[in-house]
Amino acid sequence: MIPAIRACNVSLAYSDGDVTNYAVRDVSLEIPERGFFGIMGPSGSGKSSLLYLLSGLKQATAGEVIFRNRRYHPMSEREITQLRRECFGFVFQQPFLLNYLTALENVLAAAPPGDSSASERAQELLETLHIVHLRDKYPYHLSGGERQRVCVARAMINRPQIIFADEPTAALDHKNGHTVIDLLSSYRERGAVIVVTHDPEMLTGADRIFLMRDGELESVIEPAPQTSAV
Amino acid sequence: MRQIKHPLSPWLYFRRNPGRTLPVLFVIVVAVALVTSIATIVNSIDQTVMTMYGYQKYFMVVTPRGALTVSDTTKQAIESNSLTGEVYATRPAFTTVRTVFGRFPTVVFGLSNEGQRRVMERCGLEMVSGRMPASGAPEVALSVEMARNKKLKLGDPVLTPEIEDSFSPIPARLVGTFQGPVWLALTSEAFIEENFPVAPQGYIVMSREVAQQQSLDSSLEKAIPEIDARTWTYAKLVRDTRDALTNLYLIMSLVIGIIVFAIAFLIGMLSNIYFMQRLPEFATLAAIGYQRRGLLMRALGETALLCAIGWLLGSLLTVVLLVGIREIIMEPRGLILNPFDLYAYRFTFPFPIAISAFALFAIWRHLRRLDPVSIIERRQ
Numbered sequence: 030m031i032p033a034i035r036a037c038n039v040s041l042a043y044s045d046g047d048v049t050n051y052a053v054r055d056v057s058l059e060i061p062e063r064g065f066f067g068i069m070g071p072s073g074s075g076k077s078s079l080l081y082l083l084s085g086l087k088q089a090t091a092g093e094v095i096f097r098n099r100r101y102h103p104m105s106e107r108e109i110t111q112l113r114r115e116c117f118g119f120v121f122q123q124p125f126l127l128n129y130l131t132a133l134e135n136v137l138a139a140a141p142p143g144d145s146s147a148s149e150r151a152q153e154l155l156e157t158l159h160i161v162h163l164r165d166k167y168p169y170h171l172s173g174g175e176r177q178r179v180c181v182a183r184a185m186i187n188r189p190q191i192i193f194a195d196e197p198t199a200a201l202d203h204k205n206g207h208t209v210i211d212l213l214s215s216y217r218e219r220g221a222v223i224v225v226t227h228d229p230e231m232l233t234g235a236d237r238i239f240l241m242r243d244g245e246l247e248s249v250i251e252p253a254p255q256t257s258a259v
Numbered sequence: 260m261r262q263i264k265h266p267l268s269p270w271l272y273f274r275r276n277p278g279r280t281l282p283v284l285f286v287i288v289v290a291v292a293l294v295t296s297i298a299t300i301v302n303s304i305d306q307t308v309m310t311m312y313g314y315q316k317y318f319m320v321v322t323p324r325g326a327l328t329v330s331d332t333t334k335q336a337i338e339s340n341s342l343t344g345e346v347y348a349t350r351p352a353f354t355t356v357r358t359v360f361g362r363f364p365t366v367v368f369g370l371s372n373e374g375q376r377r378v379m380e381r382c383g384l385e386m387v388s389g390r391m392p393a394s395g396a397p398e399v400a401l402s403v404e405m406a407r408n409k410k411l412k413l414g415d416p417v418l419t420p421e422i423e424d425s426f427s428p429i430p431a432r433l434v435g436t437f438q439g440p441v442w443l444a445l446t447s448e449a450f451i452e453e454n455f456p457v458a459p460q461g462y463i464v465m466s467r468e469v470a471q472q473q474s475l476d477s478s479l480e481k482a483i484p485e486i487d488a489r490t491w492t493y494a495k496l497v498r499d500t501r502d503a504l505t506n507l508y509l510i511m512s513l514v515i516g517i518i519v520f521a522i523a524f525l526i527g528m529l530s531n532i533y534f535m536q537r538l539p540e541f542a543t544l545a546a547i548g549y550q551r552r553g554l555l556m557r558a559l560g561e562t563a564l565l566c567a568i569g570w571l572l573g574s575l576l577t578v579v580l581l582v583g584i585r586e587i588i589m590e591p592r593g594l595i596l597n598p599f600d601l602y603a604y605r606f607t608f609p610f611p612i613a614i615s616a617f618a619l620f621a622i623w624r625h626l627r628r629l630d631p632v633s634i635i636e637r638r639q
Contacts (some may be wrong), residue, residue: 032347077636086546086632114548120636125543129275134266139547142265187458195635213340 032059032190033221034083039092041244052078053056054244055092060191060237065217068225070241071201076225077195079241083223084117085109086194095191114141118184120194121214124176124181126168132175133164136182147186154182158212174205181212190215194224198231206231261551269543269560273568279533280444282524284569287614290522291573291607292580294515298603299581300359301504301511307595308500313441313493315467317381319476320349320366320491321478321483322461329462329488335484337464342475344467347374350451350458352418352443354425356408359594362424367399367444369451373464375400381465386577389413389435395449397427400435402442408592417444428454451546461488500572511608519609527617530562534622541626542634551626555619558626562618566611574604 033179035203041053053075058181060066060083068076070195081087085101094101098118101109113119118139123241126135133151140147142157168176177197184192194213213222217236224232238250266272273280321337350369355362359414370378375391378433381400384402392398396525399417401409411417418427431446452456466475471638476492483490534541589596 081632110545110548110550112548113546117548119547121546123542125539125635127540127543129272130266138266138544142267147475251628254594 030082033062033097034060034084036079036089037091037095039079039082039091039094041075041082041087042090043168051075051244053082056241056244056246057092057251058222058239058246060221060243062190062221063217063219064221065142065214065234066221066223067238067243068223069227069232069237069238070228070247071227074241075244076227076239076241078244080193080223080225084119084191085113107169116140116186116190118187118189118192120177120180120192120197120209120229122196122199124168124180126176126179132160132179132182135179136186139183139186141187144205150188151182151212153184154185155179157215158182164211172205174201174208179203180214181209181233185216189220191223193222194222195229196225197224198228212259249251264535265282267271267557269557269564270552271287272606273564280565283565284572285531286526286567286611287569288573288576290518291610292577293572294607294610295574295577295603296581297511298467298517299598299600300575300608301507302603303596303602304358304360304507304601305500306503306597308362308496309355310595311363311442314378314382314484315491315493315496316388317472318463318465319472319479319493320461320463321479322351322489322491323459323486324485324489327457327459329460330458333483333488334494335463337462337479337554340475340478340482342466342478343464347371347377347463348448348453349374349463350460352427352431352458354409354447354449356405356442356593357594359589359596365405365444366426367446368463369446369458370463371448374448375445377462377465378443378445379437379439382439382443384439384441384443385439386435386437389433391435392445393434394447394452396447397429397450397454398434399429399431399444399446400437401433401444403436403438405431405442405444405448406436407590410592410596418446419516419598439622445584461631464525486497503541510511512523515606516609517587519613523617526614527621530558530618531621531625534558534625536630539600540549542629542631543627546631546635555623555626557623559615559619563611566614570607570611589595 036056036058038055038057039049039053040055043050043052068079070076078087081158096112106249108116123222124200127138130138136151137147152161155164157180159174160178163171163175192213196208197213201209213224216222225234235252240247240250321329323332337346346437347370350368352369353364353366354367372394387403391400401417411540413433415433416430418425418431419431420426420428466472473494480490480492544554545551580599581596585596
């Protein structure tokens with residue numbers, strides 16, 4: 030498969046006086062155009078930092094990240110932001126929904142203004158994620174799992190090429206966690222889904238798992254192919 | 260399916276966040292009402308002067324200097340001017356009218372019956388009650404607004420020996436009221452001549468056409484030697500009034516400037532606090548691909564909308580307040596106040612600009628340094 034995104038010897042270092050600490054060190058990897066991928070490792074292993082580097086939320090201090098032949102390094106902040114808007118979707122550990130917007134409006138908030146089909150897509154997404162009955166509810170009326178599903182819908186509204194999910198199930202119970210992962214996994218046919226987690230159970234069915242330890246890529250696991258769960 | 264407007268519109272934010280928007284709105288409304296009211300009241304001095312002495316738009320007055328009658332040279336200058344239409348001899352008595360800033364002196368023109376009739380015609384005044392003063396009689400006719408201002412009804416003394424600023428050795432009573440675009444007080448010249456031995460005789464000079472009055476004023480101002488006579492014209496009235504009010508307007512502008520700065524600073528601080536509370540929201544939007552400039556414009560849009568609504572409501576409140584004040588307090592006392600004085604509203608224009616600038620600065624400071632990851636990673 031053609032890689033959608035490539036990291037070539039990327040590092041993310043923080044200087045603390047004379048000492049340099051590496052959140053990510055010399056990591057190289059490739060993410061294909063489609064599939065469900067996991068970044069796993071213990072706390073502080075640099076898995077979230079790697080996700081931020083791949084998604085352009087952080088700039089690498091060494092090495093380079095390339096998305097479809099576009100190198101992040103010479104791109105301006107404006108261009109990278111635009112890239113995130115047009116090509117990526119995000120799910121964070123906390124949903125960070127806008128409290129004064131309904132579920133449907135929160136999904137639409139990620140759509141570009143003037144996108145006439147966005148309402149329809151948002152509605153369809155809420156149906157697919159089984160929360161269409163909550164479309165007019167405000168976030169404070171939703172459970173944690175429901176909020177995270179709204180967040181997944183928000184990540185999908187622009188039909189992104191890659192969805193980045195940073196510990197999307199960490200704040201959820203087991204059942205809701207699986208539901209969210211299943212929903213994310215269902216997107217693998219349309220694009221790449223990269224999930225950061227410390228829970229191996231959540232990556233059952235992943236096409237590839239990157240194991241991180243102490244900021245370095247320890248190994249890459251490619252489980253045996255299986256039929257998509259959703 | 261129903262199309263939904265983009266949910267990040269300022270209007271939606273305004274409607275759904277009353278806890279944040281209403282306090283700011285309240286401050287803006289009160290500030291606009293306060294400033295407009297101050298400016299309207301201060302500006303009422305100018306309006307009062309222009310109404311009280313507005314008759315000078317229709318004729319000029321020439322009074323002698325250092326003598327009781329106008330010199331021949333001055334007479335010659337008046338009569339020889341091609342724009343001069345009618346000239347009437349006049350002698351003055353004085354009274355006062357109340358304004359919000361104290362009593363203002365005004366002239367009671369002593370004129371012949373013909374002079375009175377022509378002056379009224381010229382000024383567009385019409386009798387509403389009583390009659391004009393008879394020749395030689397201690398009688399006065401006033402604009403109805405002046406009568407109301409002085410709380411006078413027909414038969415009441417206008418000029419009396421007891422009141423220093425409305426002095427007359429013989430009480431002169433109100434015999435008629437008239438109404439029109441300007442205020443005027445008229446009496447008989449013969450009565451003044453007989454009872455005010457030192458009242459100088461001047462002239463009321465009218466141009467052939469009303470439209471020519473300003474040209475005639477200007478021409479006679481140049482032609483009449485200053486040492487001989489003093490000319491009273493509308494242009495001079497406007498000039499003198501504005502000169503006299505310059506310092507007052509300066510002080511008012513200073514006070515308003517301080518209010519604008521204080522309010523803008525306060526709202527800037529509030530914007531700062533509100534923005535801090537909304538950091539996760541802005542960080543999330545930045546993370547999912549909103550440009551900083553776009554976020555800044557969004558915040559600016561919200562502030563601008565708040566200012567616009569605040570300004571409109573503030574203006575509306577001012578009009579309601581001032582109309583109430585005019586109806587209940589001012590008009591019954593014959594005081595002038597224009598609640599629709601557009602000039603006063605100009606002083607409120609700095610509000611939206613200053614508030615937006617302060618809020619923009621406060622928000623930009625945070626947005627410039629905003630690192631979405633640092634907010635997202637807090638994971639609270």
